[in-house]
Amino acid sequence: MNAPVSAMLNTISTSHETAATPLPTPAELRRQLPLDEALGAQIAEQRHAVQRILNGQDDRLFVVVGPCSVHDPEAALDYADRLAALSEEVSDRLLPVMRVYVEKPRTTVGWKGLAYDPHLDGHGDMAQGLALSRELMHGIARRGLPVATELLQPMLAPYLEDALSWVAIGARTTESQLHRELASDLAAAVGFKNATSGDVQVAVDAMQAAAHSHQRFALDSEGRPVMQQTAGNPHTHVVLRGGHGEPNYQAHHVRTAVNTLREAGQNPRLMVDCSHANARKDHRRQSEVMLDVLAQRQAGDANLVALMLESHLFEGKQPLKPGALRYGVSVTDACVGWDTTEHLLKTAAERLR
Ligand SMILES: O=C[C@H](O)[C@H](O)COP(=O)(O)O
Numbered sequence: 237m238n239a240p241v242s243a244m245l246n247t248i249s250t251s252h253e254t255a256a257t258p259l260p261t262p263a264e265l266r267r268q269l270p271l272d273e274a275l276g277a278q279i280a281e282q283r284h285a286v287q288r289i290l291n292g293q294d295d296r297l298f299v300v301v302g303p304c305s306v307h308d309p310e311a312a313l314d315y316a317d318r319l320a321a322l323s324e325e326v327s328d329r330l331l332p333v334m335r336v337y338v339e340k341p342r343t344t345v346g347w348k349g350l351a352y353d354p355h356l357d358g359h360g361d362m363a364q365g366l367a368l369s370r371e372l373m374h375g376i377a378r379r380g381l382p383v384a385t386e387l388l389q390p391m392l393a394p395y396l397e398d399a400l401s402w403v404a405i406g407a408r409t410t411e412s413q414l415h416r417e418l419a420s421d422l423a424a425a426v427g428f429k430n431a432t433s434g435d436v437q438v439a440v441d442a443m444q445a446a447a448h449s450h451q452r453f454a455l456d457s458e459g460r461p462v463m464q465q466t467a468g469n470p471h472t473h474v475v476l477r478g479g480h481g482e483p484n485y486q487a488h489h490v491r492t493a494v495n496t497l498r499e500a501g502q503n504p505r506l507m508v509d510c511s512h513a514n515a516r517k518d519h520r521r522q523s524e525v526m527l528d529v530l531a532q533r534q535a536g537d538a539n540l541v542a543l544m545l546e547s548h549l550f551e552g553k554q555p556l557k558p559g560a561l562r563y564g565v566s567v568t569d570a571c572v573g574w575d576t577t578e579h580l581l582k583t584a585a586e587r588l589r
């Protein structure tokens with residue numbers, strides 16, 4: 237005979253026996269690695285610069301550009317030095333924003349990013365990963381660059397959020413209520429990717445949800461659970477990234493997305509992600525996507541206000557084998573190399589002049 241439920245609750249563990257390592261609270265990490273006032277003011281200004289482009293008050297393009305993921309902070313800073321110098325040359329027509337992706341959503345399993353596993357050995361060390369991520373974002377911001385990331389685990393946002401000028405909600409989480417609530421709490425602009433299936437409507441719905449104030453479960457900066465009332469974020473947009481191996485950046489896709497956004501009463505200004513399904517997962521095709529979008533923009537489509545490019549110091553990708561890694565090469569999606577990136581950004585600026 238089965239035992240009574242009350243007895244079972246006392247004897248049956250509700251989860252498997254697993255290890256749990258305490259982590260610093262967001263407040264503790266912020267005290268350890270504070271954002272100084274000057275940098276805070278710079279980031280506030282850079283957030284506004286992105287938002288002015290999204291509102292049509294500035295006719296430049298913002299370009300979220302950088303490695304698919306950061307696995308080596310030294311290479312990321314090397315990249316940032318180059319991007320900061322290039323940024324000065326193209327800033328009349330472009331606003332480069334560096335991708336500093338420290339969390340990676342995986343299709344099944346794989347390395348989940350610097351914030352989780354900074355030693356790249358599968359053992360995980362989030363105390364060090366979060367500190368390294370925060371420090372790196374500050375280092376990149378100190379080079380004058382706006383910082384972008386994908387926020388994947390909503391409870392990690394308070395550790396990093398004050399350094400960010402633009403945030404992505406990825407294709408695998410745009411439909412998630414928790415991520416829409418998170419977006420509604422952020423001061424930075426948020427791009428919602430269309431779903432991996434190619435469905436754009438979920439990103440339009442996400443914009444609508446994020447614009448509202450929500451009551452949500454969150455952890456405060458001291459790590460205590462709170463019911464939080466979010467402000468609602470009016471600075472959101474759709475990111476077209478293609479789906480199921482099929483692109484969605486061409487003029488007819490853009491027209492459809494703009495009409496859908498207008499019908500929903502949302503801002504029709506868009507970002508095109510030149511990578512992922514838009515490049516059919518072939519990094520070399522990012523150039524062709526970018527040139528097509530620039531041609532659409534030159535032909536008068538002012539709704540195309542932003543681009544995303546996956547780019548590292550060197551082209552391609554490599555398997556994650558600690559001790560045998562090539563410097564400046566992606567360990568997640570393949571990227572274009574620095575030379576191509578420089579050429580593409582200069583070409584974009586030139587065409588938009
Ligand atoms: O941008 C990165 C990847 O496309 C995404 O994280 C999924 O990666 P995976 O399919 O290699 O897991």
Ligand SMILES: C=C(OP(=O)(O)O)C(=O)O
Nearest residue numbers: 304406407408429477512
């Ligand atoms: C994971 C990413 O993209 P997506 O969500 O479009 O797959 C990314 O840009 O790193």
